[in-house]
Amino acid sequence: QVNLVESGGGLVQAGGSLRLSCTASGDTYSRYCMGWFRQAPGKEREGVASIDRTTYTRYADTVKGRFTIAQIKDKRTLYLEMNSLKPEDTAIYYCAADYLYDRCSGSWFVGTDFHYWGQGTQVNVSS
Numbered sequence: 001q002v003n004l005v006e007s008g009g010g011l012v013q014a015g016g017s018l019r020l021s022c023t024a025s026g027d028t029y030s031r032y033c034m035g036w037f038r039q040a041p042g043k044e045r046e047g048v049a050s051i052d053r054t055t056y057t058r059y060a061d062t063v064k065g066r067f068t069i070a071q072i073k074d075k076r077t078l079y080l081e082m083n084s085l086k087p088e089d090t091a092i093y094y095c096a097a098d099y100l101y102d103r104c105s106g107s108w109f110v111g112t113d114f115h116y117w118g119q120g121t122q123v124n125v126s127s
Contacts, residue, residue, distance in 0.1 A: 001026050001027060002024055002025070002026040002027060002028055002097060002115075003024070003025045003026050004023070004024050004095045004096070004097060004116055004118035005023050005025075005118055005119070006094065006095045006118045006119065006120060006121040007020070007021050007023075007121060008020040008121060009121030009122045009123045010124070011124045011125075011126065012123075012125055012126070013125070013126050014085060014086055014087055014125055014126065015084060015085065016125070017081070017082060017083045017085065018082045018085065018123060019080070020036070020079065020080040020093055020095075020123075021077060021078070021079055022034075022036075022077065022078040022079075022080075022118055023076060023077050024077070024078070025076070028076060028097075028099060029099040030053065031099055031100060031102050032052060032053050032097060032098065032101075032102075033050060033051075033053075033097070033098045033104035033105075033108060033113065034050065034051055034052070034071065034095070034096065034097045034098075035048070035049060035050035035051070035069075035095075035096050035097075035104065035108055035114065036048040036050075036069060036078075036080045036093055036094070036095060037093070037094045037096055037111055038091035038092065038093045038094065038123075040088075040090060040091040043091075045094075045111055046060060046091075046109070047060055047108060047109025047110070047111060048063055048067065048069075048080070048093070049063065049067055049068075049069035049080060050069065050104045050108045050109075051069045051070070051071055051078070051104070052103045052104045053102045053103070054103060055071075056103065056104070057069050058108060060109065062088075063089075066082065066084045067081065067082050067083070068081040068083075078095055078097075082123070085123075085125045086125060087125045087127045089123060089125050090123060090124050090125050091122075091123060092120040092121070092122050092123075093121050093122075093123055094117055094119075095117070095118040096111065096114035096117050096118070097114060097115070097116045098115050098116070099115075100115075101113075
């Protein structure tokens with residue numbers, strides 16, 4: 001069993017930055033795909049970024065060039081560095097993990113590959 005806990009959300013003005021963290025505890029394994037998702041009120045969940053054991057990263061077009069996903073070497077802490085934030089980035093951000101594979105699939109953004117999810121952290125970007 002794996003427990004994921006996000007932190008770092010808050011209120012920021014447009015153009016500002018935030019860094020989200022996700023700490024994993026429990027039975028993590030050497031194989032992994034981890035990601036960040038978000039859901040805004042009235043909208044579907046969106047895959048934001050993913051990273052896997054090979055350190056290959058993928059980003060949604062909406063955040064490419066502004067957000068960076070990173071992971072420290074013991075793979076238990078995942079980060080999402082968010083720069084040039086926009087009001088449309090306002091959402092609850094969730095950390096997700098899967099430990100069955102070395103690589104995230106091409107459809108990682110759908111979210112169904114991930115077995116473990118955090119409770120989410122709220123990000124509000126004011127205009």
